[in-house]
Amino acid sequence: MIKVCLLGAGNVATHLYKAFKSAQDVHIVQWYNRDLKKISTYKNDVTIIDDISKLSEADIYIIAVSDDAISTLSTTLPFENRLVAHTSGSVNIHDLDKKNRRGVFYPLQTFSKEVPIDFNEIPICLEALDKNDLDILTHLAEAIGSTWYKISTEQRQTLHVAAVFVNNFTNQLYRIAHEISDAKNINFEILKPLISETAKKIQEVSPYMAQTGPAKRNDKKTIKKHLKLLEKENHKAIYELLTESIKKTHGVSSPPRTRKEKSK
Amino acid sequence: MIKVCLLGAGNVATHLYKAFKSAQDVHIVQWYNRDLKKISTYKNDVTIIDDISKLSEADIYIIAVSDDAISTLSTTLPFENRLVAHTSGSVNIHDLDKKNRRGVFYPLQTFSKEVPIDFNEIPICLEALDKNDLDILTHLAEAIGSTWYKISTEQRQTLHVAAVFVNNFTNQLYRIAHEISDAKNINFEILKPLISETAKKIQEVSPYMAQTGPAKRNDKKTIKKHLKLLEKENHKAIYELLTESIKKTHGVSSPPRTRKEKSK
Structure with a gap:
């Protein structure tokens, strides 16, 4: 069982939420967004929070926010040495604050809020600075049925x-x-x-x-x-x-x- | 039963041959090409000819040759006042010799010789100068299971x-x-x-x-x-x-x- 905290409320975050929720091997510990209203629809199914200091322990923290906000958000995380991965196609892995272990979990697909997504059909591009972290990322990708590829920042x-x-x-x-x-x-x-x-x-x-x-x-x-x-x-x-x-x-x-x- | 003579041996001609051959309501009277070798594979299934003066009577003559050759070929047809249709997306209906009744039977799809084509999936753009001729074209399109649209030369x-x-x-x-x-x-x-x-x-x-x-x-x-x-x-x-x-x-x-x- 992989314990995940999800951060963000855009298209990618919402589709990942649904995929994680229906995956047997994934437990969503918390879903964070600075504006709770955007995720309040799901409050009966998952713990939702808007206070970043309340983030609990998890195996991986997925930051699915807009490219410009990733770096700053990663600096405000109230812990160190945990695995933090963003979902962006263009942001460098090193833009994540180095106080944590860093990774990338980039689903290569076009996401619209209305159209349901089958993650079986979506390749996920993974990057990590550490072999063990890459294992966690691959397990997470496999847990939602996706094909994954190990991809460098430049390749991504x-x-x-x-x-x-x-x-x-x-x-x-x-x-x-x-x-x-x-x-x-x-x-x-x-x-x-x-x-x-x-x-x-x-x-x-x-x-x-x-x-x-x-x-x-x-x-x-x-x-x-x-x-x-x-x-x-x-x-x-x-x-x-x-x-x-x-x-x-x-x-x-x-x-x-x-x-x-x-x-x- | 619609009696068809097919002229040409390119991708469109070959795919149309197969579609006509397997359609219950279509009879291919003859398949003409100036180079018999290109269609000789089919000689046991259909009458193949390379002498244009030997074209028999049919309800419709489908000219599926390259754009530049359509007009000239239409002038060499050894008969008058029969329905002759080309299959091109860009050639004007009036480029067909006016000694015959003229039409267009343009399947809007990409054709490769190797890839089998399902005409159920192909829209056919039809044009005729005469209502009765349009009826023959629509029957032919329907006989091979295609959706058809009445389209002007400019629209086509x-x-x-x-x-x-x-x-x-x-x-x-x-x-x-x-x-x-x-x-x-x-x-x-x-x-x-x-x-x-x-x-x-x-x-x-x-x-x-x-x-x-x-x-x-x-x-x-x-x-x-x-x-x-x-x-x-x-x-x-x-x-x-x-x-x-x-x-x-x-x-x-x-x-x-x-x-x-x-x-x-």
Whole structure:
């Protein structure tokens, strides 16, 4: 049985609370938040506190607060030499106050408050300065059914950038497709199967092998047609930059000047 | 029973062949390709021909060849006033020779020769100049279990651009994430659940509502950190452009000059 104190009340904290609560091998000793109201819904199921000096003994303290608040919160902990882990993709493990043993427990996934999360599907990136602490982190990850990976701070920060590409930026491409379709009264539903299939394909085939389309074929006629169809400058710019990127990846790049002339 | 002649031997033609073949209400009269070798595998299951003058009578002739070849092929058809439909996302319906009745049967999906396709999952965009011809196209779409949409040429061409965004460009973002991860010896597997979830979320929630991350929060510190971590200029440029695009969508745009200064 791993005894956990959870700190914070955002999306990650709330999803971790639910996962810990339903895990057989995890006991949530306390859930701390400076504003009790945000977690008061759960007061009958777990001990909730807003006074950090009242934190009890536990095997691990999970700090799931915003990146900027992690370091400061770690200095206010009323104990020493216990395992404290944050859940951020970008904060350095050394930003945690060194009076405690330090770790990272970073679930790589997109969290929305409303959408239930299955931790079986979520890889957790673990980091610890000490082998025994890494064991505690792996046990905790396994207790909630997650696959875990030992990842250095630099690797985690790189993953965080990569996650922005495959999540935030991909989602923005969906958004642009939505805008383009709406402008011509096209039902966005038509594009959903393609969105699914694009993500599905990558589970088996590398993105390099999965690529198709006018940029990869260097089909200048279609590219020109598409650029003419796009009405917003921002959409055009993204189209041009990603087309160049695909061409570069697949070795069909044309000299920049020629390209600029052609797209005018 | 709809009698079909299929023309072409690429990915779309091959997948359509299989779908038509297994559909109860479709009979493939002939499969034409100028190079017989490409379809000779199927010679025991269907009549294959390489002489266009030998095309028999059918309810519909599906031209599934490359965009550039559609128009010319349509002029060589040895008959008049029959229904001829191409399968392209970007070719105008009027590019088909007007000696025949014209239509479009455009399956909006990414096709790889190796990956089997379930047409139940594929929306088909239909266009015809005549109501009766549209009926034939809808029957054909329904016969292979597809959902269909009546789409104008302009809408279809717009959808084709939108498809480039959600498929080719999204896949290139996956590729960049793959490159970034590889450079730091990070297993790309870690990102796959996030890729799946990002596509899955959009099936229920609009891309606007689904957005999260540093750009949407206008989290300048993280954005700066990410730009510093990115080693390739091309990756930096894409990061900056898509970050600006997200900021603009969510009304958190900062003046360009300030942004440029900050990202340095």
